[in-house]
Amino acid sequence: xxxxxxxxxxxxxxxxxxxxxxxxxxxxxxxxxxxxxxxxxxxxxxxxxxxxxxxxxxxxxxxxxxxxxxxxxxxxxxxxxxxxxxxxxxxxxxxxxxxxxxxxxxxxxxxxxxxxxxxxxxxxxxxxxxxxxxxxxxxxx
Amino acid sequence: xxxxxxxxxxxxxxxxxxxxxxxxxxxxxxxxxxxxxxxxxxxxxxxxxxxxxxxxxxxxxxxxxxxxxxxxxxxxxxxxxxxxxxxxxxxxxxxxxxxxxxxxxxxxxxxxxxxxxxxxxxxxx
Numbered sequence: 658x659x660x661x662x663x664x665x666x667x668x669x670x671x672x673x674x675x676x677x678x679x680x681x682x683x684x685x686x687x688x689x690x691x692x693x694x695x696x697x698x699x700x701x702x703x704x705x706x707x708x709x710x711x712x713x714x715x716x717x718x719x720x721x722x723x724x725x726x727x728x729x730x731x732x733x734x735x736x737x738x739x740x741x742x743x744x745x746x747x748x749x750x751x752x753x754x755x756x757x758x759x760x761x762x763x764x765x766x767x768x769x770x771x772x773x774x775x776x777x778x779x780x781x782x783x784x785x786x787x788x789x790x791x792x793x794x795x796x797x798x
Numbered sequence: 799x800x801x802x803x804x805x806x807x808x809x810x811x812x813x814x815x816x817x818x819x820x821x822x823x824x825x826x827x828x829x830x831x832x833x834x835x836x837x838x839x840x841x842x843x844x845x846x847x848x849x850x851x852x853x854x855x856x857x858x859x860x861x862x863x864x865x866x867x868x869x870x871x872x873x874x875x876x877x878x879x880x881x882x883x884x885x886x887x888x889x890x891x892x893x894x895x896x897x898x899x900x901x902x903x904x905x906x907x908x909x910x911x912x913x914x915x916x917x918x919x920x921x922x923x
Contacts, residue, residue: 696855698837698848730916731851734835742838766919770912774835777884777909784887788839791883796824796872 681756682711683719695728701735708740714754723759733767738775742782748772805853819862822854824872827865830854831920833877833913834884870921877913885909 687693689707690700704720711718720737722728741751757768778788807813822830829850837847857863882896883889885906899906 694855696851698844698851727855729851729855730831730833730835731837731847734832734838738835739838763919766912766915770833770916771835773909773912774833778835778839781884781887786887788834788884789836789843791887791889792834792836792880793883793889794825794828794876796876 681717681719683721684708684711685724686720686722686759687724693724693726695722695725695732697729698731698735701732701739704736705740705743708736708755709743712744712754717754717756719756719758721759722757725759728764728767730767730771733771734774737768738771738778741772741775742779745779747779748776805849809852809856815857815861817861819864820857821864821866822869824869824876826850826854827869827873827920828876831916833916834880865921870917873920874917877917878910881906881909881913 684704684707686695686704689704692700695701708718708720737751737757741747746754751772760768781788781791801816803813803815808815829847832843832847837844854863878896879891882891882899885899886895900910901907
């Protein structure tokens, strides 16, 4: 296995995840962000930037969270969520090009929430409609 | 008499809360979870979310955090309202249409379902 900067490795099969191919690339999130606490928007942006640099429609990318202690939804929104919009991918295409691994069982729902939200924002963005116009932080007691 | 403490002094660890736990209000939870990712679209919201995330993240790692039933209900209504308005590109909630979508529209059902799971996780049900 070849280690590179940013926690990128070539992946050589023998995985329990069936759809990962020999040409998959791994991005190790805690190495990219240099922390096991994944909290802030800028950490998320850094991860998204790295993934975008490696993105190539011919090879899938494994986003590996192994070793993290905690992530915030803000981190997920600014990394994976923003990725869908920047790369113009819907959920189906995201699942085609990316595999998310190493998450605790309780946290897998957060990824699906982020993907759903991102898909809604992407739809608005493509129509030229700013998402914040349809969002209200008013409370309804 | 409530005690007022500058949140930055907690982050910088120059002060500690004179308690073992704290209560979190609805707006703080909304900014902390950013359940629709709005902080990605607006820099002013991003700044606020960053600050709240830092403060609440730090507090949660040191103290116990609690909320109330009314806060949970406010949050629930917040996610219901905004799921509907963002999905339908509208600014008003139409309850009848909401119910219709919730029983007929698979994509809307999935979005509502993932929001409810996020809600449960936030309030630890």
